[in-house]
Amino acid sequence: MKFLPLILRNTFRNRRRTILTVLSISVSLFLVSTLRTLLDALERPPMTPESAMRVLVRHQTSLANLIPIAYKDRIRHVAGVEEVSTYQWFGGVYKDPANFFAQFAVDPLPFFKIYSDIRPLAPEQFEAFVKERPAALAGVNLAKLYGWHIGDRITLQGTIFPRNLELTIRGFVSGGAGDSVLFFHYDYLNEVMPNLNGASSFVVKARSADEIPEVMDAIDGTFTNSTAPTKTETEKAFVLGFMAMWGNVRTLVVSISTVLIFTIVLVAANTMAMSIRERTGEIAILKTLGFTSRDVLGVLIAESALIALAGGLLGSLGARYLLGAVDFQTYTAGFIQAFDVKWETVMLAALISLAVAFGSTFVPAWNASRLQIADAVRRRGE
Amino acid sequence: MECLATSDRGCGTEARRVIPVRYNFRSLIIRRVGTLMTVLGVALTVAVFVSILAMGTGLQSVYLDTGDPLNLILIRQGSQVETNSFFNRNLKLIVEATEGVSAVAGEAVVLVNHPRKTGQPANIVLRGISDRSMEMRPRVKLVEGRMFRRGLREIVVSRPIAERFRDTQLGSRIKMGRSMWTVVGIMDASHTAYDSEIWGDYNEISAEFERYVYSSLLIRCADASTLPVVRDKLKNDRRIQLDVFTQQEYFEAQMGTGSAVKFLGFMIAAIMAIGSCFAVMNTMYAATAYRTREIATLRVLGFKKRTILASFMLESLVLALLGGAVGCFLSLPMNGISTGMGNMSTFSEVSFNFRVTPGLMLNGMVFAAIMGVLGGYLPARLAARIPIVRALRTEV
Numbered sequence: 001m002k003f004l005p006l007i008l009r010n011t012f013r014n015r016r017r018t019i020l021t022v023l024s025i026s027v028s029l030f031l032v033s034t035l036r037t038l039l040d041a042l043e044r045p046p047m048t049p050e051s052a053m054r055v056l057v058r059h060q061t062s063l064a065n066l067i068p069i070a071y072k073d074r075i076r077h078v079a080g081v082e083e084v085s086t087y088q089w090f091g092g093v094y095k096d097p098a099n100f101f102a103q104f105a106v107d108p109l110p111f112f113k114i115y116s117d118i119r120p121l122a123p124e125q126f127e128a129f130v131k132e133r134p135a136a137l138a139g140v141n142l143a144k145l146y147g148w149h150i151g152d153r154i155t156l157q158g159t160i161f162p163r164n165l166e167l168t169i170r171g172f173v174s175g176g177a178g179d180s181v182l183f184f185h186y187d188y189l190n191e192v193m194p195n196l197n198g199a200s201s202f203v204v205k206a207r208s209a210d211e212i213p214e215v216m217d218a219i220d221g222t223f224t225n226s227t228a229p230t231k232t233e234t235e236k237a238f239v240l241g242f243m244a245m246w247g248n249v250r251t252l253v254v255s256i257s258t259v260l261i262f263t264i265v266l267v268a269a270n271t272m273a274m275s276i277r278e279r280t281g282e283i284a285i286l287k288t289l290g291f292t293s294r295d296v297l298g299v300l301i302a303e304s305a306l307i308a309l310a311g312g313l314l315g316s317l318g319a320r321y322l323l324g325a326v327d328f329q330t331y332t333a334g335f336i337q338a339f340d341v342k343w344e345t346v347m348l349a350a351l352i353s354l355a356v357a358f359g360s361t362f363v364p365a366w367n368a369s370r371l372q373i374a375d376a377v378r379r380r381g382e
Numbered sequence: 383m384e385c386l387a388t389s390d391r392g393c394g395t396e397a398r399r400v401i402p403v404r405y406n407f408r409s410l411i412i413r414r415v416g417t418l419m420t421v422l423g424v425a426l427t428v429a430v431f432v433s434i435l436a437m438g439t440g441l442q443s444v445y446l447d448t449g450d451p452l453n454l455i456l457i458r459q460g461s462q463v464e465t466n467s468f469f470n471r472n473l474k475l476i477v478e479a480t481e482g483v484s485a486v487a488g489e490a491v492v493l494v495n496h497p498r499k500t501g502q503p504a505n506i507v508l509r510g511i512s513d514r515s516m517e518m519r520p521r522v523k524l525v526e527g528r529m530f531r532r533g534l535r536e537i538v539v540s541r542p543i544a545e546r547f548r549d550t551q552l553g554s555r556i557k558m559g560r561s562m563w564t565v566v567g568i569m570d571a572s573h574t575a576y577d578s579e580i581w582g583d584y585n586e587i588s589a590e591f592e593r594y595v596y597s598s599l600l601i602r603c604a605d606a607s608t609l610p611v612v613r614d615k616l617k618n619d620r621r622i623q624l625d626v627f628t629q630q631e632y633f634e635a636q637m638g639t640g641s642a643v644k645f646l647g648f649m650i651a652a653i654m655a656i657g658s659c660f661a662v663m664n665t666m667y668a669a670t671a672y673r674t675r676e677i678a679t680l681r682v683l684g685f686k687k688r689t690i691l692a693s694f695m696l697e698s699l700v701l702a703l704l705g706g707a708v709g710c711f712l713s714l715p716m717n718g719i720s721t722g723m724g725n726m727s728t729f730s731e732v733s734f735n736f737r738v739t740p741g742l743m744l745n746g747m748v749f750a751a752i753m754g755v756l757g758g759y760l761p762a763r764l765a766a767r768i769p770i771v772r773a774l775r776t777e778v
Contacts (some may be wrong), residue, residue, distance in 0.1 A: 016667060017664055017667065017668070020660045020661075020663050020664045020667075021660070021664060023656075023657075023660050024657045024658075024660035024661050024664070025657075027653060027654070027656045027657035027660070028654070028657045030653065031650065031653050031654065061492065061493070061494055061495065061558060061559055061591070062492075062493040062494055062495035062505050063493070063495070063505075063729070064465060064492065064493035064505070064729065065492070065493075065591065091466075093460075097462075157460060158460060159460060159461055159462050159466050160461070160466045162458055162459070162460065162461070227592070229560065231495075241495075241502075241503050244502040244503060244504060245504055245505065245724035245729065245731065246723065246724045247721065247722055247723035247724055247731070248500075248721065248722075256430060256434075256650060259426050259429070259430055260654065262426060263423050263426045263427065263654070263657065263658070264657075266419045266420075266422050266423045266426075266661070267419075267423055267657070267660075267661045267664075269419060270415075270416050270419040270420060270423075270661065270664065270665065271664060273415060273416065273419075274416060274664075274668050
């Protein structure tokens with residue numbers, strides 16, 4: 001620690017170079033932190049104790065095949081099941097195909113009991129929604145985005161379903177995963193689409209998280225030999241399966257991050273090599289003054305660590321606070337609910353910086369610290 | 383000093399205006415470790431840029447290559463894609479009777495959720511095809527095994543699916559719906575959208591999934607001149623009420639995911655480029671500082687500020703372009719790598735190959751040049767403005 005003033009002096013000896021290096025490292029670690037957070041958002045969707053009690057039932061073949069609506073009652077009678085609701089993706093177009101957001105046809109009362117974290121802004125709004133068949137509840141982000149008010153009528157043009165829906169906004173919801181979703185009555189869809197009588201999925205709430213495995217087996221067991229065999233998954237597995245559709249994001253993120261880290265090593269190594277070469281004469285003087293080789297090595301590595309750490313923290317904290325201010329839920333139509341660069345990620349960025357500093361500086365610093373004083377003095381300025 | 387004079391008058395006053403490029407090369411070689419590291423830094427940025435764009439290009443080319451100029455496709459109004467479409471089978475008879483139509487294939491598509499070899503599931507398009515389907519897609523060829531037989535639960539699988547998904551190899555049996563289906567053939571659709579599909583007999587598939595409808599009608603027109611006529615006739619036929627697209631339009635409308643990948647590539651590369659610019663700047667500042675006295679000498683010899691600026695910019699450009707070239711070279715092995723991504727309009731997975739094209743590499747070089755110019759400008763300006771007298775007095 002007694003060398004701290006020396007290290008600081010050295011760091012600021014060529015201010016421009018230090019700043020450029022810090023910025024260069026910070027930009028790379030900004031990207032590494034962002035990519036890692038993206039991967040987190042896709043692979044570890046936010047889970048609550050409540051979500052651990054939910055399972056989703058779909059047709060064994062895929063979500064594009066419908067399960068008969070009559071299965072809902074049979075599922076409700078499976079031991080351990082507390083509530084069931086239809087959960088049907090509508091996928092309609094609101095004015096323009098570019099306005100993409102999630103729209104679900106549900107059974108109002110059971111659905112909002114199952115997803116009690118999605119809360120209507122006022123109880124009256126919810127009551128009005130339940131009473132009226134062509135009514136809709138909109139997530140607060142959607143309301144903001146499209147300027148919807150209570151009583152507004154909107155038309156969703158069907159893509160999967162060959163009918164258009166005329167809905168009246170009766171209220172707004174927020175919380176959970178509902179901020180960017182539009183909910184309406186399944187019964188209304190079923191009325192508009194004669195002979196539908198099916199849904200691509202049902203959401204089920206179990207009495208307790210412990211009963212989940214039995215509930216899943218029991219539901220699938222009920223329909224094994226039926227016309228529509230089902231596949232029941234935990235909410236987490238369902239979400240992950242949906243995200244997996246994007247392709248192998250993990251490989252992409254890991255390879256880009258590896259390249260980025262390697263790039264920082266190059267930048268840091270180049271900087272340290274330059275600054276050590278310039279300083280050969282000084283190192284000779286330090287050694288003449290009685291600094292050991294180890295002292296010199298330590299001072300050089302500490303300097304590099306300081307620069308890399310500054311860059312790493314600037315980058316990852318920058319990502320944390322800059323991206324934290326962006327409303328991802330609205331921009332990604334609810335695909336990404338939160339984009340928080342976690343403290344874990346900031347720590348990881350700091351560790352990467354230190355590793356980079358050590359990896360890039362050790363060789364030139366080692367060589368410099370081994371120099372014989374006489375050689376070093378002679379080499380000065382080369 | 384050797385000079386690359388523009389005139390044949392040799393190293394006269396004319397020649398002195400330009401500093402030979404060789405000087406820059408030499409100075410890059412003298413500081414070879416620094417040069418190498420900077421070049422590699424730029425190279426990696428360019429390699430990431432080219433690779434992600436190669437992914438986007440590969441994905442888009444699937445949709446650009448699939449459409450046949452003689453084919454029309456009919457789907458339910460407003461359904462946008464086949465996977466959302468279904469309509470009455472009687473419509474086929476009306477279409478077949480339309481003048482100028484030489485062949486019609488009624489098909490049904492079903493999405494099947496199936497695990498990849500990695501274990502993660504993805505949706506695959508299972509297509510029930512009819513007698514005329516193969517001849518209307520001349521680019522699809524059976525390369526192994528045999529065609530499925532009518533009336534049997536048999537399927538042929540595209541090669542990329544066989545390579546990337548579980549139990550889809552020749553002879554395997556997979557469960558789809560309630561039955562077991564046997565893979566009897568492997569097809570090669572020469573990198574079109576059909577390379578992401580499984581094909582079986584229409585009647586078997588519609589029976590298995592209780593889809594007694596068509597998802598789409600594929601229509602072959604007699605020749606290119608009848609196509610617009612047929613198209614108008616079908617559009618205006620009140621009995622049909624289906625969306626009519628040329629096969630090319632239909633697939634081009636699905637390129638959204640590819641554009642998103644390209645956008646991502648630009649964003650990531652732009653951020654990386656900022657970092658690389660700083661690195662180039664660092665190197666070039668060092669180059670300037672190292673040569674302060676030389677520069678002053680050049681000024682004394684009569685070289686103009688502008689000339690010094692140009693010379694240093696050139697050096698930085700050379701540095702970056704070397705990086706660009708190495709980066710393009712590094713991205714070459716990506717070419718042809720096969721992968722899959724979700725198509726957000728059909729909710730199914732598309733198999734495609736990375737495509738590193740000469741055009742992309744040119745983009746990479748331009749990108750590198752931009753980094754060189756941006757990173758080199760400030761140091762070059764500093765070099766040009768060095769105060770001569772003080773610089774000559776400095777040691778080193």
